[in-house]
Amino acid sequence: MKSTLEDTTLRISFDGDLLSTNVHDLRPKLFQALEANPDATTLHADLKNCKVIDSMGLNLLIALYRECEKRKISFKAINVSPEVKRLFGFLNLTSRFGVE
Amino acid sequence: MKTKNPLLLFNSRNRSYACDLIWIREVLRRPSIRIVDGAPPIVRGLIHLRGQILTAIDLEARLGLPAEEPHPENRCLVFKTSAELLALPDPPPDATQASSDLVGILVDNTSDIVPPGTTILPPPPGELSGIDPICVRGVIPIKDNLVTVLETSALFNNQKQPTPQKPKLLALQS
Amino acid sequence: MSTQENEMLALFIQEAEEHLQTLDNDLILLESNPHDQEGINRVFRAVHSIKGTAGFFGFSGIVELAHAMENVMSLVRDGEMPVSPELINIFLAATDKLKIMVHDPDRSSEVDVNYELSSLSRMLSQEPAESKASPESVLPSYLLQFNIDPIIVRDGLRHGRNFFVLELRLHADIENQNQTILEFFNELDSLGDIIATSTDVGLEACTGLQEEIRPDLICSVFFCTPMEDTLLLGAFNLPPSTITPVPKEPLQEWIRTQPKLVPSQYSTKHQIQEEPTPPRSHQVHESKLVPVTQAKSRDDNKLIPTTPPSQEITPATLQTRPHQPQSQDKTEPTTNIQSFRIKTEETVRLNVSILDTLMNLAGEMVVGRNKLVRCAEAGLGPDSIGELQAIVQQISTVTSDLQRTVMAARLQPVGNLFGKFNRIVRDLGQKLHKEIRLEILGEDVELDRTLLEGLSDPLTHLVRNAADHGLEPPEERRAAGKPPVGRIRLAAAHFHGRVQIEVRDDGRGLNPQKIRNKAVERGIISAEAAARMSDQEACRLIFMPGFSTASTVTDISGRGVGMDVVKTNIEKLGGTVDLESEPGRGTAVIIRLPLTLAIIPALIVSCGGRRFAMPQINVEEIVAPGPDYPLEILGGAQVLRLRNELVPILDLAHILGQKRTKEQDQAQRFALIIGLDHARYGLLVDEIDNMEEIVVKPLGRLLKGVPWYSGATLLGQGDIALILEPAALAEGRLPQDGIQDVEVTKSQSSISQESHAQRILVFRDGTHERFAIPLSVISRVERVPSSRIERIGSKECLRQADNRSTLQLLRVANYIPVTPPPDYEEEVYVIVPRLVHHAIGIMASEIVDSADIYPGQIDSSVVSAPGLLGTATVLDRLTSVIDIYGLLEVAGFTQQNNETAKLANLRVLLAEDTSFFREAVLRALQHVVAKLDLANDGEEAWKMLNEKEYDVLITDIEMPKLDGFALTERIRSSTKLCSLPVIALSARDSESFLNRAKQVGIDHYETKFDRDRIIAAVLKVISQQNE
Known part of the structure; x- marks a missing residue:
């Protein structure tokens, strides 16, 4: 996972799929990233490398979303693959995640 | 009145009768009669005729005369049904009164045919006492005999019961 | 016009008439269930189909009316117009007009439909329903979380789909089944429409990244599918708690509150076809002919859907015909069809299976004929007779089957006829301002077509009568403590080989006195005769010509159309009519139709030298009375001991009044054990011949009054056998009331x-x-x-x-x-x-x-x-x-016998092993004779007889050790005892016993165990001895 700050936008790029196997590690890292960039007003979750998201992965994303909500940061998922977009669509998360 | 149609002469129990030839379908010789237990006395039994079952009647019983033994069984005059009469090119006027099912009368023998144009006389008084009057058209003198000319349509009249009486209320099937 | 065109037109008319018939019924059902979506769909489809095919032929009158109906129905289907009684009435009126037009389509434009058209167009321009309930309040609360697309809901309702809310735990319910979430949703999506989903992101427990991510995400899905919930659960192995069915009524209400909807512009997957196949919720026999007569019943579950009519007569299906009809070109038909008249009653619909059977039988016939030809060609040989017999056997069987199959082809379920009365009863109810409910029973009972046709008029008259005169208006019913809705029941049933049809109402019943009075008034019978009649007989007077009990002749039951016409019509069919009526409770008219036009298996028997046929259906078994099945006399009547029970015996010869010879009576006879609805009896005949399939021929009019016969038949040799009517034979001869x-x-x-x-x-x-x-x-x-x-x-x-x-x-x-x-x-x-x-x-x-x-x-x-x-x-x-x-x-049933004094000196030995009967004799003689000793069996009796002095022996026959006969034999052979008077006391009274008793020298045989008889018996033997 990489986090880069571009202006006020914090971009989090995930290395691969968001699965129960790596969610556990990612969580504290995401938290750290947010803590390290208190001035960010927008968070882009870059899912370019993410093909599969399972329920834990979703859980993580939602937790991230909630965390952003708490911090008044707008959340957006970008570079979403067609499958993931479809998944978000089924779960009615598309608009919430700001997916285009 | 004069007859329009030929008449068939026949004998039953020492009486001579005549009826319209056109009403007769065929004459059976010595038919095999299946007696029906419990049938009204006018019915002598059933006869099998080429796949159909015909009801054989006793003529004297129908006319109201005593039906003495020996019972005639030599010949059976089979009558046309109303449907068969109506199918003729020139059906008799009272064809609808004929029987709807196959019936016939058992007689001793048949004899001559009386040509059309013969005069039918009204019966002399007392001559035909005991006979149901609606069944008789009149008489014809032949040789020394008085032949009773039957009103065939009345014999198997659909509307009335064989003996005119008050309607039988128990006629409905229980 | 070509034959093809004739056929097509005939087909159109036949199908349109069927549609109109079911349309009637569906409209009536819709009246009671205005929210039944499936019912609404059916009406729409029927009208749409008629419009389509009529348009194909160019019958513009039909098209215009059907089109107007279709437009209205479309609004109803979309929930934009409610099903009101007014709508039903207009549609029924329009249906009637359509019937007229379809009957003679060439002249359909001449039919005046202005009223119907203007009524329909008035409905179309009306405002939608007033219910201004706020959209949200209409929906159940659990749906409020969703953003619902009304179009999908509307379409789902249209097609009779089911609506559910699924609450799914993403991990526990979905991933645990070894599938990804995406896979699951893809599959769910293929089984229906996911209308909306909602994933809860505001989980209490999940407030951010700080906590461990533990709770499972829950996604709610509002789903629409043709599947049932159980099936859905099974498909995904979901626990039942995940699914909540959504009732359709609130959805329909909600749709109505939505602004006018445009046709679906949804993705291609959801493209709604105009007329998809209706869901087949029940097995449809594939052998049923397409198109199929819709078998309708009160229970909707039994509804067998037809394949959509619109698929039948379309240009596509017509192309299967070898020659293209000219009327393919729509501008052609009207002129060609003008002069054409078809009689659709001459065609018949057949179950395909019957056609198959006929084909098979025809094939077997051919085989038989070929064999016969070969046999004839081969000439006479040693095996010829055997071969011929075999071939005859085969041809015989095939002929029977053929006959039976063809007869079956003529059979139709009586429900076809009964179904027409739904409409008639509904209209009658409206016209007469009475509430009437029609019940139909036994619609599967089949009748020959001619009988059905012949029944139509009489039944119509009877139903009208029941509605008009039989049923009381609601106020009168309430006052009498009856439910306000009057019931008319049409029932058909098989009843011992006959078909019984009943028209029953729960109305006033007949008034026998009123009928009597009317009959006397009309000169039908005399006053004395009327007074002598029982109530039952008086009620039957209404069948006499010239009778009408209505105080006013209404146009409903008609002028001069009386019950006598009904009776005559039924009798023309060979049937009978009877009445049951109870004042205040109702009336039933019972029609029994005969076995004519039928082949039945029957047992051929002889009695008095004549052959008779007993329908097999009534014969339970055949028994030869004798030692194993003894005949006994009980209470003056003859009975047969059949294993553990006693069966009353009737002698056919006796019932028929046949004269009998002694030889006939003494010869071995046979008993047919006859089973009726409420009774069993044994019928004694002389001989049993065999079982045959007989063709039932009706008896002539003159013999119809004889109740014992239901017809006659010709046996193989040309013999006539009379077919027996077992119920009539037993009439009045068996104990009643069970x-x-x-x-x-x-x-x-x-x-x-x-x-x-x-x-x-x-x-x-x-x-x-x-x-x-x-x-x-x-x-x-x-x-x-x-x-x-x-x-x-x-x-x-x-x-x-x-x-x-x-x-x-x-x-x-x-x-x-x-x-x-x-x-x-x-x-x-x-x-x-x-x-x-x-x-x-x-x-x-x-x-x-x-x-x-x-x-x-x-x-x-x-x-x-x-x-x-x-x-x-x-x-x-x-x-x-x-x-x-x-x-x-x-209780005073015995008299004091003065003669008993004569017995005062007697010493009596009683040999009887059964205590109860010992008691009887004891009581009878105890205080009458001097001494009364008891022996338990024959041996003991013999011993006592030799040891002591007795004047009379009273003995049972059946005893252990030594029976009564043997005992008596010994007595008669003994020098000491040979003249001892012996009375046998036994229940067995068969001829053989009596003969034996005489043989061994018993003086008196007594079967009755009462005091008087016993004393009389003793007196008798004593006086005999003294002579």
Whole structure:
């Protein structure tokens, strides 16, 4: 996972799929990233490398979303693959995640 | 009145009768009669005729005369049904009164045919006492005999019961 | 016009008429269920189909009317117009007009439909329904979370889909089934429409990244599918708690509140076809011909959907025909069809399976014929006869099958006819301002087509009559304590080979007195004759010509169309009509249609040298009376002991009044055990021939009055056999009101030991006290309505069914000191004892049970009255055991015999092993003779006879060790005892026994066990001896 700050936008790029196997590690890292960039007003979750998201992965994303909500940061998922977009669509998360 | 149609002469129990030839379908010789237990006395039994079952009647019983033994069984005059009469090119006027099912009368023998144009006389008084009057058209003198000319349509009249009486209320099937 | 065009037009008319028939029924159903979406769809489809095919032929009149109906129905289907009574009325009126137009389509434009069209267009321009409920409040709360697309909901409702809310835990419910979330949703999506989903992101537990991510995400799905919930759960292995069905009514309401919807512009997957196949929720027999007559019943579950009509007559299907009809070009048809008239009644619809059977049979016929040809060509040989017989056998079978199949092809379910009455009854109800409900039973019963056609008019008249005259208006019904909705029931049933059709109403019933008066008024009968008639006979007067009980002749039941016309019409079909009526309760007209036009299996028998046929359906078994199945006399009537029961015997020769010779009566005869609805009996005939399939021919008019025959048939050799009517043969000759077969133990006829148990019948008479009578002395138990008990002086009597004998009834309480019973309820049991001289019956209010009792059980120390043997504990209750003969004595049924003085010096030995009958003799003679000794069996009797002096021996026949016959033989061979008077006392009265008794030298054989007879018997033998 990489986090880069571009202006006020914090971009989090995930290395691969968001699965129960790596969610556990990612969580504290995401938290750290947010803590390290208190001035960010927008968070882009870059899912370019993410093909599969399972329920834990979703859980993580939602937790991230909630965390952003708490911090008044707008959340957006970008570079979403067609499958993931479809998944978000089924779960009615598309608009919430700001997916285009 | 004069007859329009030929008449068939026949004998039953020492009486001579005549009826319209056109009403007769065929004459059976010595038919095999299946007696029906419990049938009204006018019915002598059933006869099998080429796949159909015909009801054989006793003529004297129908006319109201005593039906003495020996019972005639030599010949059976089979009558046309109303449907068969109506199918003729020139059906008799009272064809609808004929029987709807196959019936016939058992007689001793048949004899001559009386040509059309013969005069039918009204019966002399007392001559035909005991006979149901609606069944008789009149008489014809032949040789020394008085032949009773039957009103065939009345014999198997659909509307009335064989003996005119008050309607039988128990006629409905229980 | 070509034949093809004729055929097509005929097909159009036939199908359109079918559509219109079901349309009628569907509209009526819709009237009671205005929210039934499936019903609405059916009406829409029917109208749409008629419009389509009529348009194809260019019948513009039909098209215009059907189109207007379709437009209105479209609004209803979308929920934008409610189903109102007004709508139903207009649609029914329009349907009627369509029927007229379809009947003669060439002239359909001439039919005036202005009223219907303007009514329909008025409905179209009306504002949508007023219900301005706020959209959200209409929906159930659990749907409020969703963003619902009304178009999908509308489409789902249109197609009769089911709506569910699924609550799914993403991990526990989905991933645990070894699938990804995406896979699951993809599959779910393929099974229906996911209308909306909602994933809860505001989980209490998940407030951010700080906590461990533990809770499972829950996604709610609002789903629409043709599947049932159980199927859905099964498909995904979901627990039932995940699914909540959503009722359709709130959705429909909600749709109505939505602004006018445009046609779906959804993705291609959801493209709604105009007329998809309706869901097949039940198995449809594939063998049914397409198109299929819709079998309709009151229970919607039985509805067998047709394949959508629009798929039938379309240009596509017509292309399967070899020649293109000219009318393919739509501008052509009208001119060609003008002069064409079709009689659609001449065509018939057949079940494909019958056609298949006919094909097979035709094939078998060909095989048989070929064999015959070969046989003839081969000439006569040693095997010819055998071969010929085999071929004849085969051809015979095929011919029978052929005949049967063709007959079956003519059969139609009576429901087709009955179904028409839904509409008629509904209209009648409206017209007469009465609430009428039509019940239909037995619609599957099949009848020959001619019979069905012939029934149509009479049934219509009867139904109209029932509605008009039979049923009362709602206020009158309420005042009489009846439900306001009157019922008319059309029922069909098979009843012993006949078909019975009933038109029954629960209205006023017939008024016999009013009918009598009317009949006298009309000169149909005289006043005296009317007065003499029973109520039942009086009611039948309405069948006489010139009769009408209506005080005003309404246009509903018609002028001059009377019940006599109904009767004549039914009789033309060979059937009969009868009436049942109860004032205040209703009337039923019962039509029985004969077996004509039928082939039935029958048993051919002979009696009096004549052959008869008994329909197989009535024959339970054939029995040869003899030692194994003995004939006995009971209460003056002949019975057959058939294993454990007694079956009343009727002699066919006797019923028919045949003259019999002695040889005929003494020859071995046969009993046909006949099973009727409420009775069984044995019919005695002379010979049994064989079983045959007979063609039923009706009897001529002159013989119709003879009730014993239901027709005649020709047997193989040309013989005529009369077909017997088993119910009529038994009429008035069997006990009525249901006989309870009492299991008669063999204690009379078999050897019973003292130590053996006796079967007793336990009963009550009003109070809780219990009584018992040995089964062996019971002839039968009858259950009788109390109304049939008559009082003559101080006695109560029951007249027997044959009106010739009367049972005098005894109440135990009158003779034995027990608590007197309260008055009897509706029914009373009458226990008729056997072997008793007098015709009596003992009344009981309840038969408790039968039980076993050992003689030692009876405690006679407490006996307080004659008529009781004692008390015993039976079935855990104290029971008083009745002494029949004592009871009779107390009841005054025996007379004091002055002659008994002559017996005062007699010494009598009684050889009897059964205690109950020993008692009888004891009581009879105990105080009459000087000495009365008892022996338990023949050996003991023989011993005692040799040891002591006796004047008379009374002996049972069947005893252990030495039976009565053997004992008597010994006595007659003994020098000492050879002139001893011997009286045999036994229930067995068969000829063989009586003969044997005479043979061995028994002086008197007595079968009745009452006191008088016993004393008389003793007197007789004594006086004989003294001569």
